[in-house]
Amino acid sequence: MHRNGETMTFPLRIDRVAISRVQEIDFATVPFGATFSDHMLSVEFEEGRWSDGLIRPYGPIPLPPSISALQYGISVFEGMKAHKSPAGRPLLFRPRENARRLQRSAARLAMPAVPESLFLDGLRELVRLDQAWIPPAEMGALYIRPILFSVDPSIRVKPADRYQFVIFTSPFGAYFSAPVDVLVSERYVRAFPGGTGDTKPAGNYAAALVADQEAREAGFNSVMWLDAQERRYVEECGVMNVFFLLGEDVVTPSLSGTILPGITRDSVITLLRDLGYRVKEDRISMDELLKSYERGELRECFGTGTAATVSHVRRIRYKDRTLELPPIEHRKVGAAVREKLLAVMTGREPDTHGWVESI
Numbered sequence: 001m002h003r004n005g006e007t008m009t010f011p012l013r014i015d016r017v018a019i020s021r022v023q024e025i026d027f028a029t030v031p032f033g034a035t036f037s038d039h040m041l042s043v044e045f046e047e048g049r050w051s052d053g054l055i056r057p058y059g060p061i062p063l064p065p066s067i068s069a070l071q072y073g074i075s076v077f078e079g080m081k082a083h084k085s086p087a088g089r090p091l092l093f094r095p096r097e098n099a100r101r102l103q104r105s106a107a108r109l110a111m112p113a114v115p116e117s118l119f120l121d122g123l124r125e126l127v128r129l130d131q132a133w134i135p136p137a138e139m140g141a142l143y144i145r146p147i148l149f150s151v152d153p154s155i156r157v158k159p160a161d162r163y164q165f166v167i168f169t170s171p172f173g174a175y176f177s178a179p180v181d182v183l184v185s186e187r188y189v190r191a192f193p194g195g196t197g198d199t200k201p202a203g204n205y206a207a208a209l210v211a212d213q214e215a216r217e218a219g220f221n222s223v224m225w226l227d228a229q230e231r232r233y234v235e236e237c238g239v240m241n242v243f244f245l246l247g248e249d250v251v252t253p254s255l256s257g258t259i260l261p262g263i264t265r266d267s268v269i270t271l272l273r274d275l276g277y278r279v280k281e282d283r284i285s286m287d288e289l290l291k292s293y294e295r296g297e298l299r300e301c302f303g304t305g306t307a308a309t310v311s312h313v314r315r316i317r318y319k320d321r322t323l324e325l326p327p328i329e330h331r332k333v334g335a336a337v338r339e340k341l342l343a344v345m346t347g348r349e350p351d352t353h354g355w356v357e358s359i
């Protein structure tokens with residue numbers, strides 16, 4: 001089968017909904033992550049091979065309670081977005097990177113790889129079918145959630161034999177992401193050398209919840225994570241990669257094996273360099289940040305990730321110190337790169353890096 005001049009290597013069957021629910025949705029008010037589009041893709045892996053793909057109405061998946069995804073967290077996921085171009089065409093942003101990261105996450109949990117062509121063909125077909133669920137350009141995006149999990153009905157602790165790969169999507173309306181206050185966690189770590197921090201197993205997120213809860217109870221929006229060994233070096237900010245403007249240089253923690261290689265992070269580094277900024281990937285200690293702060297050189301901090309794109313950090317709490325960063329209106333670098341990235345993602349500006357795919 002050929003679509004867009006590409007060969008579809010995986011047979012895909014489509015079972016459409018009788019009536020779309022999209023007319024009931026107000027994109028201006030739809031809350032993030034709680035409303036799901038009409039269809040989902042579902043593919044099974046059994047006896048060493050992938051089944052044909054099925055796109056069917058979004059809904060429950062009947063499974064026995066013994067499946068090992070539920071017992072041991074044999075489950076990995078991705079997060080990405082589709083936008084609508086000014087002319088109303090669906091646009092994907094660097095989807096191949098998500099397909100590859102899902103493969104790396106799967107390999108880390110001894111799971112089979114979802115072939116790139118299966119991921120991409122299934123994704124394109126699903127987004128094409130549910131394109132009415134992508135909010136209009138400038139109003140929001142369609143969040144896309146691929147998941148791969150074990151459906152082995154066995155409570156033995158072992159790599160599973162049967163898996164399910166699912167993609168479902170969820171519209172969300174607001175581009176605006178409020179500035180965040182973050183608490184540096186001294187007690188918990190997100191990742192450690194040899195662990196799973198550079199991949200996306202479900203368990204990473206479960207293990208971070210208590211730190212997030214404590215931060216929220218203390219009046220912060222999110223946690224800033226330090227390295228596990230020395231508890232000195234900044235790693236990430238909640239579920240975002242983190243950038244600092246120190247003097248004239250933009251600095252972000254180098255990918256050490258404990259940091260998720262964010263696709264937004266990579267894109268932001270490239271766009272910042274395009275915009276003429278010097279960007280360094282390096283270790284950044286809290287001591288160094290405190291010194292820069294005292295010298296008035298810590299001018300900006302922002303997080304990057306699919307959901308928020310670029311989110312300014314307003315204050316950082318570390319031990320008994322609160323670092324009050326300059327007012328958001330003065331944030332030139334984070335604001336410029338956010339605007340640039342959104343312009344490329346939504347097709348308002350030319351894509352000179354080959355990142356955007358129109359479907």
Ligand SMILES: Cc1ncc(COP(=O)(O)O)c(C=O)c1O
Binds near residue numbers: 241306
């Ligand atoms: C822990 C963590 N860091 C960073 C990111 C940002 O990654 P991306 O830009 O690919 O969304 C995510 C989101 O996937 C994440 O879960």
